[in-house]
Amino acid sequence: MIAKRKTKSRPRIGSGTAPILSFEGVVKRYGPLEALAGVSFQVHRGEVVCLIGPSGSGKSTLLRCANALETIDGGRVVLEGVEVHDRRTDARKLRRRMGMVFQNFELFPHLTVLRNVAVGPTTVLGMPQRQAAERATELLRKVGLADKAAHYPASLSGGQQQRVAIARALAMQPDVMLFDEPTSALDPETIGEVLSVMKRLADEGMTMVVVTHEMDFAKRVGNWIVVFDHGKVVEQGPPQQVFDEPTVQRTRDFLSHLGWHGESLAAADLLVQPSSTDP
Amino acid sequence: MDIDISPLIENWQFILTGLGFTLALSALSIALGAAIGLVGGVLRTYGGKLLDSAIGLYVDVVRSIPVLAILVWTYFAFPLVIGESLTPFSGGVLALGVHLGAYITETIRAGLTSIRPGQMRAALALGMSRFEAIRTIILPQALIRMLPPLGSLIVIAVKDSAIASVIAVPELLRQSQVLAGKTFRPFEIYTAAMLIYFLICYPTARTIDRVYRRLGVLGAS
Ligand SMILES: Nc1ncnc2c1ncn2[C@@H]1O[C@H](COP(=O)(O)OP(=O)(O)O)[C@@H](O)[C@H]1O
Ligand SMILES: [Mg+2]
Numbered sequence: 001m002i003a004k005r006k007t008k009s010r011p012r013i014g015s016g017t018a019p020i021l022s023f024e025g026v027v028k029r030y031g032p033l034e035a036l037a038g039v040s041f042q043v044h045r046g047e048v049v050c051l052i053g054p055s056g057s058g059k060s061t062l063l064r065c066a067n068a069l070e071t072i073d074g075g076r077v078v079l080e081g082v083e084v085h086d087r088r089t090d091a092r093k094l095r096r097r098m099g100m101v102f103q104n105f106e107l108f109p110h111l112t113v114l115r116n117v118a119v120g121p122t123t124v125l126g127m128p129q130r131q132a133a134e135r136a137t138e139l140l141r142k143v144g145l146a147d148k149a150a151h152y153p154a155s156l157s158g159g160q161q162q163r164v165a166i167a168r169a170l171a172m173q174p175d176v177m178l179f180d181e182p183t184s185a186l187d188p189e190t191i192g193e194v195l196s197v198m199k200r201l202a203d204e205g206m207t208m209v210v211v212t213h214e215m216d217f218a219k220r221v222g223n224w225i226v227v228f229d230h231g232k233v234v235e236q237g238p239p240q241q242v243f244d245e246p247t248v249q250r251t252r253d254f255l256s257h258l259g260w261h262g263e264s265l266a267a268a269d270l271l272v273q274p275s276s277t278d279p
Numbered sequence: 280m281d282i283d284i285s286p287l288i289e290n291w292q293f294i295l296t297g298l299g300f301t302l303a304l305s306a307l308s309i310a311l312g313a314a315i316g317l318v319g320g321v322l323r324t325y326g327g328k329l330l331d332s333a334i335g336l337y338v339d340v341v342r343s344i345p346v347l348a349i350l351v352w353t354y355f356a357f358p359l360v361i362g363e364s365l366t367p368f369s370g371g372v373l374a375l376g377v378h379l380g381a382y383i384t385e386t387i388r389a390g391l392t393s394i395r396p397g398q399m400r401a402a403l404a405l406g407m408s409r410f411e412a413i414r415t416i417i418l419p420q421a422l423i424r425m426l427p428p429l430g431s432l433i434v435i436a437v438k439d440s441a442i443a444s445v446i447a448v449p450e451l452l453r454q455s456q457v458l459a460g461k462t463f464r465p466f467e468i469y470t471a472a473m474l475i476y477f478l479i480c481y482p483t484a485r486t487i488d489r490v491y492r493r494l495g496v497l498g499a500s
Contacts, residue, residue, distance in 0.1 A: 069400055096406035106401035110419050110497040120405040123415055154496055172405060 012238065013046045013223055020045045020080055020207055021066065021176055027074030028061055028231075035061045037231040038075060041224075043176065043209055048202045050218035050239075051211045053228030054254055059211040060103075062228075063178045066209065067091075067098040079176070096124060099169030103181040105161040107153040107168070113140065114149040117167045124172065132171075139167040143197050159190025163197050170201075177201065179210040215260050219243050227251045286462035287471055297454030298475060304371050304450055305437040311376025312436065316383025321413060323384060324391045334384060341381035347442055350374040354446040371443035371450075379436050386428050390421030398500055423491075423498030430487030434480045441476070451475060 019042035028036035035058045043049045051059045064070040066077055068084050068091040077084040084094060107116050117136035121127040127135075140146045143163040145156075153161055162182055169177060179198065183191040195217050202208055202221050212218055218225055218239060225242040227235040227250070235248040243260065246252050287294065323334040341349070354370035365373070394417050402412035422429070444453035455472040459465040 064400075067404060069403060092406050092408060095404055098404075100401070100404035102397060102401060104397065106397045106500075108398065108401070108416055108420075109500045110423060119415060120407075123411050124406040152497060154499065168405070 013044050017044065018080075019043055019078075021209070022078045023062070023066070023075070024078065025075035026062065026065055026072055026077060028058070028065055028070060029073045034231050036065065036072075039228075039231070039233055040075075041226045041233060041236055043207060043224075045175075045207050046205045047223045048208045048210060048221050049224045049226060050222035051209065051226050051228060052213070052215070052218060052254070053234075054257070057228040058231040059228050060180050061231075063100070063180050063209065063211060066178055067095045067100060069095075092124075096172050097175045099166075099172060099174035099177045101162070101165050101169055101177065101179045101182050104185050105153070105158070105165045107161055107165055109153055111152075112149065113145065113151050113153065113156070113164050116153065116164055117171050120168060120172045135171055136167070139170050140164070142170075143167045144193070157190055158186045159193045162186065162190075162194045166194075166197055166201070176207045176209065179208065179212070181211050181213065183212070183214060213258065215243070215255070215258060227254065229254070280466070282467060283464060284467050284471075286458065286464045287467055290458055290462070293454055293458055294451070294471070294475075297449060297451035297472075300368070300448060300450040300454075301437070301440050301452075302479075304368065304375070304440045304443055304448060307372045308375035308379060308440065309433055309436050311372060312379030312383050312432075315376065315380025316387050317418075319380060319384035320387025320391060321418065323388050325409065325413060338381045338384055341378055346375070346378045346439055347445065349378050350442055350446060353377075367443070367446045367448040370446055371440070371448045375436065375439060375443065378439075379432060382432050383429065386425050386432065387418075387421060389428075390425035391417060393424060394420050395500060420498045420500060423494050426487060426491040426494065426498075430484060430491070433487070434484050437480055437483065438476065 021043040023039050023041055026036050026039045027034065039058070039062055041049070051062065053059060061070065065072050066084070068077075068089075072085050079094060079097065082089055082094065084091075107113075108119065111119060114133060114136050117139055118129070118132035121132040121135060122129060137146060137149060140149055143166055145160055145163055145167070148156060148160065148164070153164065156164065166177075166182075182198065183194050186194065191214070195214060198208070198210070198217070199221050210218070210222070220239075222239050225237060225239050226233055227242060227246075227248070229250050234250045235242060235246060241247075242251060243255065246255065319334050319337070322330045324331075326334075350371065353374035354365060354367065357370075357373075358364045391413075398416055398420070399409075399412055402416040403409070407415070440450055441452040443450055444456065447453060451472055455468050459468045462468065
């Protein structure tokens with residue numbers, strides 16, 4: 001399953017077909033502040049779209065607009081023909097189709113790891129406890145945490161918590177996964193285990209929108225890079241173009257600010273090995 | 280001073296009746312207060328401006344009136360409003376429950392607002408309704424966090440049940456008064472009553488404390 005994405009040129013997947021998720025001139029204001037000033041880009045099925053850009057440029061806001069956790073003040077977000085912010089759209093049904101992973105995990109501290117993963121299916125889909133537990137167990141195995149099922153989140157490391165959070169989102173069998181800086185709150189030694197879970201997910205064909213400062217991940221796993229600045233998309237394109245021949249000065253500034261000079265950073269190795277820290 | 284506990288031994292059933300009423304009155308007023316507090320706390324936090332002000336008014340009014348005055352008003356004046364008399368016991372449950380409900384409302388509201396907004400966002404992102412999110416995610420954490428103040432309120436409610444003696448609910452203090460008057464043994468009888476209150480309240484407080492020490496970490500998101 002690793003092989004699928006190994007090709008060097010990574011053509012844009014499904015670019016000839018209709019996008020699964022599209023942002024069309026999305027505007028979001030907080031009082032006088034325009035957090036999103038007309039953002040447009042598209043996500044096709046099976047693609048990994050990485051959103052990069054400086055802090056405060058509106059990346060998190062965009063993800064929250066994607067699954068209607070925020071209202072918008074202009075433009076539209078369309079998920080497979082369904083307008084997300086339309087009055088007649090059932091936001092809850094829509095959110096089931098989009099899994100979300102947060103910077104600080106947001107696991108439910110009063111529930112065991114297993115129940116954290118099972119609570120979506122039981123509460124939202126009315127799935128019987130046993131069936132949900134089976135699905136949760138399977139997903140925990142997938143993220144390498146089956147042995148932590150009975151633990152509470154507080155007893156897990158950051159990387160383990162984030163992997164549980166990914167399993168929790170996957171339990172709803174979403175069509176798209178939204179990641180908001182999933183490794184930014186992690187200790188360096190646990191970043192790799194989360195990134196490798198995400199890479200495996202990408203290899204399996206999951207459609208993903210990933211806000212990240214992990215440029216190696218963006219370059220190796222991403223199919224499409226969208227660069228944000230001050231609530232605008234300043235540049236978008238395939239990773240080779242954005243990272244190696246950025247056309248916009250803003251992109252160059254941002255990348256050099258991160259210490260990116262067209263070559264792989266040391267963190268690249270993190271992606272290669274699946275986590276070996278699990279007991 | 281000579282001590283004679285025979286009036287206690289001879290009248291143990293009389294005291295036991297009092298204890299039974301104290302427990303029943305406490306349990307029912309706590310149940311009523313908890314129901315009011317749960318609904319009030321949740322609606323005040325998530326129900327919008329209008330409900331917030333309305334419930335805020337209830338809370339402020341109740342907290343500005345002595346519980347004794349609420350009790351007496353409920354038993355003697357409220358029946359005139361509804362055109363139907365109350366038994367001392369049901370008047371006691373109603374008054375103490377409504378009084379306690381105001382404090383529980385505020386405690387639960389404080390707990391709910393202390394849960395960081397990301398938890399609600401995570402629950403909504405799974406596709407939960409706000410109600411489902413509150414019920415399965417936010418409220419349980421809030422209750423765990425608020426266990427110590429809720430425990431204090433429960434113990435206070437048991438102690439406050441003694442106030443119902445003024446409307447002749449035959450609870451522990453009232454029965455003690457009657458017995459002391461009959462037997463002329465106030466020292467033994469009131470001491471026994473105090474001891475019984477202590478034996479109910481102290482273990483209750485300790486138990487809640489112990490439960491919190493075990494569960495507390497689960498409310499820390
Ligand atoms: N709930 C909010 N209320 C007011 N301002 C907000 C809110 N959320 C985000 N902002 C502002 O919107 C801008 C974009 O924020 P954000 O989307 O979090 O940026 P990023 O995720 O790229 O760091 C920032 O200036 C931020 O302060
Ligand atoms: Mg952000």
